[in-house]
């Protein structure tokens with residue numbers, strides 16, 4: 022049935038796996054500045070001439086690594102030093118760089134110093150760090166350090182380090198003139214690449230040749246042009262607050278509604294020490310999920326379809342609230358203020374399809390970056406992220422979507438990630454970021470995520486069918502099956518754990534495939550697989566047997582996890598030890614940070630501009646303009662020179678009211694339902710106020726909505742032979758525009774209340790028919806009980822305003838009886854002449870009322 026491991030691992034190994042699901046090394050991570058961790062991701066690039074390279078490990082570098090000095094390409098650093106270069110250093114305000122030298126000889130584990138070896142074989146030196154007093158950092162909001170900086174065989178240089186809330190800078194005093202040195206027979210020389218960074222030809226030790234030279238690798242410094250000569254604006258770097266997330270015993274249940282509640286039947290479900298009383302109409306989706314992720318780590322959530330991955334991510338992102346269990350960030354209970362530091366990339370790319378990649382990122386940057394960033398700095402940050410994600414080649418391509426051709430799936434996914442990382446969130450959650458992508462594109466996306474995690478972010482991602490390469494890029498894996506956890510720990514120890522509890526693949530296979538199959542109750546046992554892949558149709562009995570076997574396997578794995586993991590109670594007593602600064606900062610956020618990144622007016626302007634860009638194709642589309650011209654010309658020909666017939670003139674006026682009721686109504690009902698998901702996502706991340714969005718949406722369509730009826734009026738009025746008077750023309754035109762605005766308001770209201778296109782269009786058709794029937798043109802004797810209907814028909818009031826512009830109560834026209842009063846014509850008598858002011862006021866009431874309903878409808882919708 023399933024294979025039992027021949028040599029089970031020791032229990033000690035399993036406990037080790039358990040503890041690794043916590044963050045035992047968090048303290049170390051936080052106090053220890055690793056040069057690699059502060060790679061290009063953490064700080065915006067400072068120059069447009071930024072060069073990006075990807076190393077053999079797929080790590081994005083801001084500059085070529087340890088490239089030898091080349092007289093033609095490089096710039097002599099010493100010569101430039103004297104010109105007062107200024108540097109921006111990536112790093113956390115909590116740390117300060119070491120003073121002194123570091124070398125192979127100096128490197129001792131006890132010195133709180135690390136050494137990593139880069140792909141090119143050069144050593145990277147990680148400086149010792151000493152944590153600053155956290156409360157001091159937060160209280161003063163700036164740090165200034167001074168000290169000496171010395172490389173081997175170099176004279177000491179004085180340095181000063183300043184940390185403003187959003188800006189870090191180093192300045193290094195000019196050193197001695199010599200820029201070359203010989204050490205161990207090999208020349209080392211400081212150099213600056215043509216890209217933004219500069220590097221120091223660094224240490225290489227060779228036991229064969231006895232060569233050894235050491236130096237400082239300061240690749241993490243990004244060089245700005247000399248300030249006086251630079252016309253460029255420096256970006257304010259954002260700093261990531263390291264956030265460790267810990268969740269324990271998360272239980273989530275929904276009421277399906279398919280079955281009626283039946284209080285007499287109840288099932289006791291004991292899960293993870295919690296007793297839940299469940300009636301049949303309730304469905305438990307997550308059964309006590311626990312885990313922890315530290316800054317700099319990536320947790321991959323694996324599991325079959327329907328195992329609860331999306332639900333878990335939504336809960337961790339704060340999008341679902343009615344769960345049981347606890348979630349803490351840096352040991353501080355989950356609070357809404359963490360939203361500011363949390364970003365969620367949803368499975369579907371919720372983006373505006375007609376905006377280009379660049380426009381999308383710039384709009385997001387303008388609205389999401391803090392107030393102390395200037396507009397230009399925000400744009401630069403967007404462009405920087407664009408470069409960072411390798412989107413520069415498609416920056417002018419429309420994002421695209423289901424019905425609009427545009428960027429590829431991988432590019433679109435990177436745009437979604439870009440919109441979220443603009444603000445440098447501490448916690449980034451992604452729901453299946455690689456689904457539907459080819460393996461290379463998927464790998465690139467995960468590489469980007471890994472770079473982000475190396476920059477200090479905490480990353481949690483559900484992942485569907487990862488390749489083995491992708492699987493190994495995740496530090497931690499959480500395996501789910503039917504909402505139950507089956508494993509949580511280091512990815513490279515998962516197979517060992519399952520071997521320990523009796524399951525191991527009998528042939529070489531992708532560990533992710535093995536885990537997901539196991540979560541489905543399928544073992545990678547060749548004998549079992551061959552038996553199940555019989556070409557014959559399985560009998561019902563055999564199918565039931567197989568289902569039972571699978572459930573049995575799932576139960577064994579579930580119980581094993583429960584026994585081995587939770588009995589240790591590691592999640593509650595895990596070694597999460599965030600510094601007091603991080604705890605303080607999160608707690609501090611909860612009381613103070615509820616403001617918006619931009620003012621209401623800025624939000625309105627940005628949203629209006631974005632809406633104009635998004636709808637430019639639609640609003641200025643040829644069919645729409647053609648439609649207006651065709652209707653106007655046909656109406657003009659049908660009512661050609663209708664001045665001889667009062668009935669015809671009234672007919673033309675009512676027809677115009679009808680046409681310019683339908684057109685704006687139907688174009689407005691789409692406005693809110695079509696953007697619902699975008700708005701929901703953007704509002705969830707606190708981008709803007711709903712009122713700013715509402716006003717922007719209501720107003721941007723106006724120019725086109727008003728231009729087209731104006732063209733129509735000009736054509737029809739004169740060709741149709743209406744009253745040849747400028748005053749009458751302008752009043753008729755104004756009444757028609759009034760009618761358009763009211764109809765548009767009604768469309769917005771219907772769309773906002775229904776938030777469903779089908780329902781909205783049915784409601785709009787029915788309402789418009791009633792409004793037209795009550796408009797007074799078609800029937801003289803309305804059923805008395807329905808007489809009031811005309812007063813709530815905006816067509817009635819608009820028609821009345823137009824009639825009053827054309828005729829007065831004294832007007833007569835030639836008829837069989839000689840001269841007849843215009844007011845007695847049937848089409849006019851129903852509505853009547855006079856009462857202009859009351860109709861104008863009624864229209865004003867409709868104008869405001871419908872928009873108010875639309876706004877309330879929008880507010881009531883869960884956006």
Ligand SMILES: Nc1ncnc2c1ncn2[C@@H]1O[C@H](COP(=O)(O)OP(=O)(O)OP(=O)(O)O)[C@@H](O)[C@H]1O
Pocket residue numbers: 275276277304306324325326327328329330331332333
């Ligand atoms: N509101 C709901 N009402 C009823 N069932 C729900 C609800 N939300 C989720 N579910 C069920 O919960 C289970 C988990 O759903 P979830 O979307 O989290 O799974 P998933 O692992 O992300 O699946 P996939 O990989 O296919 O996206 C599914 O069986 C789903 O049908």
